[in-house]
Amino acid sequence: MKSYFNATCKADAVGDGTVGALVAWLEKFVNVLFPENGIEYFADNQFGRGRALQRNDRVPGAGVADDCVHHVACYVREGANEGRIIEVMLYLRGDVFKSLTWIKSFGSADECWAIARAIDAALNSIIFWNEVPELVSMADKVPRQYIWHRQTSLTEEITILSGMDKVLVSTASGLVLDDRSWEGQAYAESQATAVALDWVTVLSALKASFKLVKDAPDRLAVPDLPGYVISKRGVDVEGYYVLPPGGNPNDDRDYLGYFRDRDAAIAAARNHKACQLLVAA
Known part of the structure; x- marks a missing residue:
C-alpha cells in the first residue's frame, strides 16, 4: 500500500x-x-x-x-x-x-x-x-515567487543530508530549510528516515533541484558489542566491515566480512559473539 x-x-x-x-x-x-x-x-x-x-x-x-x-x-x-x-x-x-x-x-x-x-x-x-503530516509545513518553507505557486523559484541545488539521527536540508549559499537532530532519542533513525523521505516528496513536487546524501558514521558504537570494530575502514562504501575482538585491522582475513548496511553488520557481530560464548561454555 x-x-x-x-x-x-x-x-x-x-x-x-x-x-x-x-x-x-x-x-x-x-x-x-x-x-x-x-x-x-x-x-x-x-x-x-x-x-x-x-x-x-x-x-x-x-x-x-x-x-x-x-x-x-x-x-x-x-x-x-x-x-x-x-x-x-x-x-x-x-x-x-x-x-x-x-x-x-x-x-x-x-x-x-x-x-x-x-x-x-x-x-x-x-x-x-x-499526528499531523509534516508535508505541508515542509512545503511552506520552500521559496516560491507567489504563495500559490506549485513550483519553487529557487534555482540553487538543495542538499538533503540524511544521517542516522539527523537531517539537514540546505543550499551551498547558506539557506537552511530544515535542521534537526534526534541524538539520544528512541527511534532516532526511523524519525530521520521519515523526514528525509518526505523532503524528497516535497522537493520533487515543487520541481526543485536537489540531491539526497547519506551521512553515515565511519564507525558504529554498539553498547552490547564491546571489542567489536564495525567500521567503513576509511573507504567510501554504503555498508560496514566487522572486526572481532583481538583481530588485526590490517589483515583482511581477520574480518568477519563486509555487510551491506549497519543492521546486517551488527547482526553478524552479535551472531559471532553468541557463537564464541557457546564455544567458551
Missing part, C-alpha cells in the same frame, strides 16, 4: 481547530502530493445546511460521545454535469454523516480516487492519532 507521508508532528488540531483551517490545510496537502491535479476548487459548505460542517465549526474529534468521529469517509462520484466530485465526510457516533468538504475535479478517475485515499490517510492520522 502506498504511503502518502512518513513524518508527523503531535498536534491536537490543525491551525485554530476549525473546519476552514483543516480544509485549507487539506488543499495544500493535496497540491504537494498531486501538483498537476485537475481540481477546480474545494467547497467550504458555506451554503450547506444540516449535514454540512461550516467553516467556523470546530472539527469533531475522536471519542465515544454521539458528536465524536466514528470513521472518515472519502469517495468519488460523478459530477452533476461534468467532472467528478471527491466527497470528504465524517461519520459521527450519533449515526450521522457530516460533510467536511467536497472537491470539484476534472482529473481522471484514478487521480480522484488516489486523492480520496490520501485525504483519508491524513484525516485518520490527524483525528485518531493527533
Whole structure:
C-alpha cells in the first residue's frame, strides 16, 4: 500500500481547530502530493445546511460521545454535469454523516480516487492519532515567487543530508530549510528516515533541484558489542566491515566480512559473539 507521508508532528488540531483551517490545510496537502491535479476548487459548505460542517465549526474529534468521529469517509462520484466530485465526510457516533468538504475535479478517475485515499490517510492520522503530516509545513518553507505557486523559484541545488539521527536540508549559499537532530532519542533513525523521505516528496513536487546524501558514521558504537570494530575502514562504501575482538585491522582475513548496511553488520557481530560464548561454555 502506498504511503502518502512518513513524518508527523503531535498536534491536537490543525491551525485554530476549525473546519476552514483543516480544509485549507487539506488543499495544500493535496497540491504537494498531486501538483498537476485537475481540481477546480474545494467547497467550504458555506451554503450547506444540516449535514454540512461550516467553516467556523470546530472539527469533531475522536471519542465515544454521539458528536465524536466514528470513521472518515472519502469517495468519488460523478459530477452533476461534468467532472467528478471527491466527497470528504465524517461519520459521527450519533449515526450521522457530516460533510467536511467536497472537491470539484476534472482529473481522471484514478487521480480522484488516489486523492480520496490520501485525504483519508491524513484525516485518520490527524483525528485518531493527533499526528499531523509534516508535508505541508515542509512545503511552506520552500521559496516560491507567489504563495500559490506549485513550483519553487529557487534555482540553487538543495542538499538533503540524511544521517542516522539527523537531517539537514540546505543550499551551498547558506539557506537552511530544515535542521534537526534526534541524538539520544528512541527511534532516532526511523524519525530521520521519515523526514528525509518526505523532503524528497516535497522537493520533487515543487520541481526543485536537489540531491539526497547519506551521512553515515565511519564507525558504529554498539553498547552490547564491546571489542567489536564495525567500521567503513576509511573507504567510501554504503555498508560496514566487522572486526572481532583481538583481530588485526590490517589483515583482511581477520574480518568477519563486509555487510551491506549497519543492521546486517551488527547482526553478524552479535551472531559471532553468541557463537564464541557457546564455544567458551
